[in-house]
Amino acid sequence: MAALPTFSLIALIFSFLVVFSTVGGHNITEILSGSPDYSQFNSYLTQTRLADEINSRTTITVLVLSNGAMSALAGKHPLSVVKNALSLLVLLDYYDTQKLHQISKGTTLTTTLYQTTGNAPGNLGFVNITDLKGGKVGFGSAASGSKLDSSYTKSIKQIPYNISVLEIDAPIISPGLLTAPAPSAAEVNITGLLEKAGCKTFANLLVTSGVIKTYESAVDKGLTVFAPSDEAFKADGVPDLSKLTQAELVSLLEYHALTEYKPKGSLKTNKGSISTLATNGAGKFGITTSTSGDEVVLHTGVGPSRVADTVLDATPIAIFTVDNVLLPTELFGKSPSPAPAPEPVSAPTPSPAKSPSPAEAPSPLAASPPAPPMDTPEGAPADSPAAAENSKAGNAAGLSL
Ligand SMILES: *[C@@H]1O[C@H](CO)[C@@H](O)[C@H](O)[C@H]1NC(C)=O
Ligand SMILES: *[C@@H]1O[C@H](CO)[C@@H](O)[C@H](O)[C@H]1NC(C)=O
Ligand SMILES: *[C@@H]1O[C@H](CO)[C@@H](O)[C@H](O)[C@H]1NC(C)=O
Numbered sequence: 478m479a480a481l482p483t484f485s486l487i488a489l490i491f492s493f494l495v496v497f498s499t500v501g502g503h504n505i506t507e508i509l510s511g512s513p514d515y516s517q518f519n520s521y522l523t524q525t526r527l528a529d530e531i532n533s534r535t536t537i538t539v540l541v542l543s544n545g546a547m548s549a550l551a552g553k554h555p556l557s558v559v560k561n562a563l564s565l566l567v568l569l570d571y572y573d574t575q576k577l578h579q580i581s582k583g584t585t586l587t588t589t590l591y592q593t594t595g596n597a598p599g600n601l602g603f604v605n606i607t608d609l610k611g612g613k614v615g616f617g618s619a620a621s622g623s624k625l626d627s628s629y630t631k632s633i634k635q636i637p638y639n640i641s642v643l644e645i646d647a648p649i650i651s652p653g654l655l656t657a658p659a660p661s662a663a664e665v666n667i668t669g670l671l672e673k674a675g676c677k678t679f680a681n682l683l684v685t686s687g688v689i690k691t692y693e694s695a696v697d698k699g700l701t702v703f704a705p706s707d708e709a710f711k712a713d714g715v716p717d718l719s720k721l722t723q724a725e726l727v728s729l730l731e732y733h734a735l736t737e738y739k740p741k742g743s744l745k746t747n748k749g750s751i752s753t754l755a756t757n758g759a760g761k762f763g764i765t766t767s768t769s770g771d772e773v774v775l776h777t778g779v780g781p782s783r784v785a786d787t788v789l790d791a792t793p794i795a796i797f798t799v800d801n802v803l804l805p806t807e808l809f810g811k812s813p814s815p816a817p818a819p820e821p822v823s824a825p826t827p828s829p830a831k832s833p834s835p836a837e838a839p840s841p842l843a844a845s846p847p848a849p850p851m852d853t854p855e856g857a858p859a860d861s862p863a864a865a866e867n868s869k870a871g872n873a874a875g876l877s878l
């Protein structure tokens with residue numbers, strides 16, 4: 478009976494999923510949800526997806542503004558500016574009240590989330606913390622000549638050395654922060670950015686298929702693009718795209734984008750299957766994620782792909798490069814199952830897609846060997862979902878050869 482081993486495999490995979498999904502163990506939204514006074518700040522952390530970024534990190538300090546102090550930012554500025562301003566309030570070090578008062582020589586510069594975004598010129602992503610006379614602690618931009626316009630008021634919550642949440646009385650404003658022009662989503666040249674990022678093949682496919690129009694019309698409501706590099710299209714196991722019907726090619730290209738803004742922090746904290754532009758029914762054409770250290774790995778059910786570089790992260794659009802072409806099971810393989818298929822079968826299973834999608838017709842591509850097992854991202858634990866998926870891919874390859 479294969480029932481028991483299958484069950485324990487499923488249990489094993491689930492236990493790994495649990496480990497993968499509780500990175501930092503804290504939830505800033507929940508921490509702040511008890512205080513109506515932080516409702517605006519909390520709402521902006523969610524809107525900008527900074528909450529996910531905060532939850533995916535440890536050893537951090539979040540400087541929180543009450544609704545009164547938040548009004549200096551909220552409403553008057555585009556979301557991109559608010560996001561930068563709030564990123565400057567996320568310190569990449571752990572400061573509780575005691576540590577604030579024990580800063581050596583009474584003053585220090587600390588790096589913030591803003592510095593990691595690549596949007597902060599020079600040292601504008603650093604914050605100056607100074608222990609002032611009379612027990613007051615001041616915060617200001619690290620830019621020379623900046624004043625310490627913001628002061629510590631009280632502690633909100635500490636989970637020692639993971640996250641400290643402190644209230645300050647005013648935003649920290651670095652030079653140019655509030656006057657930065659909002660990138661207009663309509664002005665983002667997706668194909669231009671993709672070409673520069675080494676994804677020329679993908680950009681050309683988007684243009685020749687017309688799918689670029691679908692991407693562009695999704696931008697306003699949020700768009701995340703996973704662009705395979707030119708190398709990815711040349712890799713072994715990539716199906717011959719010229720054998721795809723037009724409808725299949727469209728589905729494949731739509732599969733490489735999400736209809737929501739999901740920056741890296743959100744991918745890291747993601748749970749469950751994410752819908753793509755190709756999704757045409759519950760659970761169809763979805764992508765799942767896992768993390769390995771700071772890396773995010775996408776899983777299609779056919780094979781994994783590492784999220785390589787961030788080409789653009791400008792609310793509401795994010796563009797990433799990925800190492801492999803994302804092959805949906807609806808076009809290229811068996812339906813995903815929670816455990817690797819235990820028995821080798823001798824004939825390829827027809828795609829189970831029940832949609833008007835072209836996958837109804839047995840696709841010639843189903844016979845193409847999926848990505849080889851050596852695609853496992855470096856450092857991924859042998860028993861990770863990625864590894865399980867690889868063995869599934871290996872089985873699928875066995876089926877079709
Ligand atoms: C702190 O974060 C680590 C992961 O980096 C986690 O294992 C630990 O449980 C967290 N501590 C608390 C008190 O939540
Ligand atoms: C964090 O807490 C909020 C509110 O309690 C909840 O809606 C959200 O799903 C939580 N996020 C995670 C990643 O658990
Ligand atoms: C922080 O700012 C204060 C006041 O401008 C300044 O005196 C101090 O040198 C700064 N600290 C650092 C580490 O640059």
Ligand SMILES: *[C@@H]1O[C@H](CO)[C@@H](O)[C@H](O)[C@H]1NC(C)=O
Nearest residue numbers: 665666667668669670672673
């Ligand atoms: C986008 O960039 C490409 C490549 O740099 C260029 O050929 C094209 O004209 C640009 N499109 C727009 C609308 O600016």
